[in-house]
């Protein structure tokens with residue numbers, strides 16, 4: 001297992017371009033299962049989760065070729081509609097194949113994803129939505145066994161605006177008969193990007209980015225790409241926020257570009273309220289040298305609220321500002337695993353149920369720490385950037401799931417970071 005050696009403190013300077021968004025790439029790659037022809041993408045991020053998803057598609061018989069900086073995905077002819085536990089257990093988003101397989105083939109056998117470090121993460125909302133579209137669902141030996149003659153469009157009201165369930169049901173609706181309305185849909189920008197991709201293949205999708213999404217079912221033969229251009233996936237707003245917070249914590253001067261700052265409004269407003277000094281452009285944020293910030297209170301919520309995927313990184317920042325902060329995590333039941341590891345570097349965080357009281361401290365000290373999940377790992381890197389002395393960050397495969405070449409990008413900004421292959 002690789003680890004990172006990081007010598008702090010450092011001050012970041014320069015420009016960094018974020019990669020395409022992991023959480024848009026994954027559902028859009030799955031959506032190619034609906035298309036009986038090759039689809040080309042450019043700048044697909046080189047992430048572990050993306051390669052896992054490509055392996056799942058290939059295990060079904062999807063042909064994947066890399067041409068220059070582009071990949072071509074051809075789901076023209078599948079050999080099976082099975083997503084195996086061996087792959088699904090490593091990445092929950094694999095459950096997204098359920099909708100397209102049911103819609104196109106009327107059958108799917110998808111391993112239950114199981115929980116992960118941050119929570120139980122059931123898929124009940126996905127499954128009950130599929131049943132509303134006419135699917136018969138059984139759970140057998142840890143697998144979702146689904147079948148239907150033909151999915152029939154329906155109005156589905158989600159009990160919670162689940163991102164994955166919204167995406168799964170949007171894709172299932174593409175080949176269902178008639179119109180599907182998803183009420184209380186998730187509104188994350190990645191949903192909008194999935195809708196944009198489906199629209200680029202000839203599907204009528206309205207309302208993406210709002211809580212009411214309409215998808216009009218089409219015949220598979222009516223699907224066709226609206227242009228020969230390779231599809232470009234949106235920039236990663238979570239990676240962008242991670243670099244913005246890194247620049248603020250190290251009191252650096254960094255331009256973070258390649259994403260839409262409008263996707264981070266709540267986060268940027270919070271940072272400005274804490275005293276961050278930034279200018280915002282169409283596709284970049286320029287973080288300027290900030291003085292010492294002051295604490296604040298955040299509560300994670302579905303978009304457009306404060307993103308749960310930026311909670312750990314924000315807690316790292318709060319650990320080194322003046323005064324106290326309070327962080328409340330409302331989306332996942334166990335998303336404070338970064339706290340004990342950050343504590344090894346000298347942070348002062350007290351947990352109370354779903355809330356954390358963060359006391360700003362003068363400085364952190366480098367230490368050996370262990371990654372536990374993707375965004376917790378990012379928080380440890382942020383702390384190590386400002387800590388005095390060397391930190392050894394272990395199990396960085398968690399980090400590699402969602403951050404492309406983060407050590408190279410940070411080194412280019414002046415961080416003293418080395419990857420030790422293990």
Ligand code: EPZ
Pocket residue numbers: 022023024026092093119120121122123124125126127160161162163164165186308309331332333374375402
């Ligand atoms: C997506 O996960 C993201 N992953 C997560 O990012 C992100 O944290 C999450 O949305 C919330 O924004 C991808 O897009 C690949 P949910 P997803 O369904 O779809 C409960 C990262 O760090 N729930 O909105 O799994 C669930 O347990 C990852 O990049 C049910 O109860 O999130 C959780 O508590 C982590 N039943 C809450 O809803 C269901 O059927 C939010 O889950 C589905 C979800």
